[in-house]
Amino acid sequence: MSQVNEPVLSVRDLRTVIHTATGDAEVVKGVSFDVARGETLALVGESGCGKSTTVLSVMDLHPRPTVEITGGQVVFEGVDLVKATEQQRRSVRGAGMAMVYQDPMTSLNPLMRVGDQIGEVVLAHGGSAEEARRRVGEVLEQVGIADPGRAARAYPHEFSGGMRQRVVIAMALAMRPRLLIADEPTTALDVTIQQQIIALVRQLQADNGMAVIWITHDLGVVARVADRIAIMYSGHIVEEGPSRRVFSRPEHPYTDGLIASIPRPTGSERPPLRLIPGSPPDPSHVFAGCPFVPRCPQAVDLCSEQLPPITERGSSSARCWVPPEKWTAPRSGGVSQQVAQ
Amino acid sequence: MKRSANPAPTPAEGGRAVTTATEPVSSPARKRPRLSRRYLLRRLADVVVTLFGVAVSAFVLLRLLPGDEVTGRLGVEAGNLTPAQLESVRAYYGLDQPLPMQFLSWMGSVFQGNFGVSVTTGEPVSTLLANALPVTVELALLSTLIGVGLGVPLGVLAAAKSNGPGDAAAQTFSLLGLGIPNFVLASGIIAFLSAQFGYFPSAAEYVGITDSPLVNLQQQMYPALVLGFALAATVMRTTRSAFLEQSAQDFVRTARGKGLSNSRVRWRHVLHNASIPIVTITGIQLGYLLGGTIVVEQVFGLPGLGRLVLTGIQQREYAVVQSVVLVIAAMFVLVNLCVDLLYARIDPRVQLS
Structure with missing residues (x-):
């Protein structure tokens, strides 16, 4: 699905710091990635690796002054939002790029009619009341809600979780965004609803040619939605590449560990389920070398001394000193994307 | 780009129907009236009970205070009255009646819209x-x-x-x-x-x-x-x-x-x-x-x-x-x-x- 053209969003060396009572913690440590029109980039990693912080920085939705972008660029359709005025950023938010959130039970205002909450987006971006009303009907229909007129008059508590997530998606679609950011939109839903929501977003993407950033820690979801994958660990993107390639030939031991931990049917030739030992480091911890060292089976001495640079290997790139052919410990060997699904 | 309300199931992954919501299709749940007549009646009953309790308390507490309407009205001059005179003034105001009777007669007149008369000024x-x-x-x-x-x-x-x-x-x-x-x-x-x-x-x-x-x-x-x-x-x-x-x-x-x-x-x-x-x-x-x-x-x-x-x-x-x-x-x-x-x-x- 990916095409070679100007990226809709281009993030360069983004740095985000959380100011806490006990000191500052840099939780996004110089992240760079591009998303092209019509493309889905999956941002993958364990909880606390900085993936939500990254996209909230892109949307400029952090609570200030607690969380602060300290450096880098967020170029959306040619405009660097980090340097832009608040006014410019607000005109992009909800219109050029829109977001779908993790928990549909809490991301809607409980006291406002669904139609008003959707229409509000149109009004905020200069649309008339008439346009707003028309758009509400259109997007509710687009996300597959029966009887949009009635749904628009209802309050969020009158909907189930899956239906609420459809409403949130409808809200994101109101201004026909070029970029949709989906922050674990299926995590809070049960499995059958998850499949519906995934299918819905893919369908809308096919219709509109939106770019999508899909955040998840579920590799099964990644395999289903992603054109390209960016793996995050401790505030860094440690590996990035086309989905098929990352699944079949992981270039970073962390990616390899994630793939090895995908449950798969017994009796297959692949090695049995393995888990990555340990847990992700505290975001405030500053490493001299690679932050994955304590958990890395392939680590060599150099790894704890210096942070590896990003190395391009074919269509993939990884932040690792040791290329896969020099790995000594057992590894997953990769899986095909179909298996991961 | 517009799509119909219920697009035909597209054979996507696993041949699933993609966009149609299979959850409660009658989107929002059926509305129940949020303010029922029963609620209002119950609240009204609460009001009656509360006010009755307040009436009893006010009545009893006032009578626990030393002195009564007569001494309150006459002050020290009440001491100048003979016991017989005092009794007759009390009887005039109905204060010689047993307390429950006083209460009932007060409630009765309140229900008729009569709140009584000020002993001091004579105003209703x-x-x-x-x-x-x-x-x-x-x-x-x-x-x-x-x-x-x-x-x-x-x-x-x-x-x-x-x-x-x-x-x-x-x-x-x-x-x-x-x-x-x-x-x-x-x-x-x-x-x-x-x-x-x-x-x-x-x-x-x-x-x-x-x-x-x-x-x-x-x-x-x-x-x-x-x-x-x-x-x-x-x-x-x-x-x-x-x-x-x-x-x-x-x-x-x-x-x-x-x-x-x-x-x-x-x-x-x-x-x-x-x-x-x-x-x-x-x-x-x-x-x-x-x-x-x-x-x-x-x-x-x-x-x-x-x-x-x-x-x-x-x-x-x-x-x-x-x-x-x-x-x-x-x-x-x-x-x-x-x-x-x-x-x-x-x-x-x-x-x-």
Whole structure:
């Protein structure tokens, strides 16, 4: 699905710091990635690796002054939002790029009619009341809600979780965004609803040619939605590449560990389920070398001394000193994307 | 790009129908009436029970006080009467009857709309009430208006700039409001106005709002400011904490993510959700204010319910005090009912049934 053209969003060396009572913690440590029109980039990693912080920085939705972008660029359709005025950023938010959130039970205002909450987006971006009303009907229909007129008059508590997530998606679609950011939109839903929501977003993407950033820690979801994958660990993107390639030939031991931990049917030739030992480091911890060292089976001495640079290997790139052919410990060997699904 | 309402199932992954919602297709759940007749009837029954309890308590408590209507009326002169004379005066007022009989006869006349007569002035209690009630109601509403009008914006300001200088100023204001006793503030205002400007509108005879709204407002303004100041402090603190709590909610981030202006996010999303505790605290305070504020009415010389009940107690005016207490209780219950109805108006999830 990916095409070679100007990226809709281009993030360069983004740095985000959380100011806490006990000191500052840099939780996004110089992240760079591009998303092209019509493309889905999956941002993958364990909880606390900085993936939500990254996209909230892109949307400029952090609570200030607690969380602060300290450096880098967020170029959306040619405009660097980090340097832009608040006014410019607000005109992009909800219109050029829109977001779908993790928990549909809490991301809607409980006291406002669904139609008003959707229409509000149109009004905020200069649309008339008439346009707003028309758009509400259109997007509710687009996300597959029966009887949009009635749904628009209802309050969020009158909907189930899956239906609420459809409403949130409808809200994101109101201004026909070029970029949709989906922050674990299926995590809070049960499995059958998850499949519906995934299918819905893919369908809308096919219709509109939106770019999508899909955040998840579920590799099964990644395999289903992603054109390209960016793996995050401790505030860094440690590996990035086309989905098929990352699944079949992981270039970073962390990616390899994630793939090895995908449950798969017994009796297959692949090695049995393995888990990555340990847990992700505290975001405030500053490493001299690679932050994955304590958990890395392939680590060599150099790894704890210096942070590896990003190395391009074919269509993939990884932040690792040791290329896969020099790995000594057992590894997953990769899986095909179909298996991961 | 527009799609039909129920697109034909596309053979996507696993041949699933993709876009059609298979969950409750009748999108929102069927609506139940949120305010049922049963609810209103039950509330009405509650009111009757409450008022009966209040009537009994007021009746009994008054009679526990030493002295009665006769000694209250005659003062030390009561001592000059012979026991026989005293007995006959008591019998005249019906005070020789057993207490339950007195109570029943009082309740009976109340139900006929007769609240009795003031022993001291001979005026019907209903007239006294009709004069005092508007004074107190006006004062209570004005104070509430000032309290909410000042407290809510200050609370929002404090929360929006929490821990900044504006917040510190608002917090100081609220500490003063809570800390300064209202008789001190009242006396201060009177002293200041009369000493500096020789101006003290409340010293003159009270003028009803229908007689001269302007003079009336001048007389009501200062006591309302005193009461409103204290109320504003409470409302401000409640607003601030509720606002901060709601600001951290996910839907506020959603609202910002839509590109709404800060003020729209604050007032339409955050404050709206923070309004339940604000309404609660305001309702409670209004209830108290409607009960008459004895001290402030006394200091400013307003002939409201507070003063009526105070002089009533001093002179053992059974009929007056009992009636005023009943009216106060009725207003309190009414305010509570209004608050509950307001909850349902604010929050669509509230079911009054």
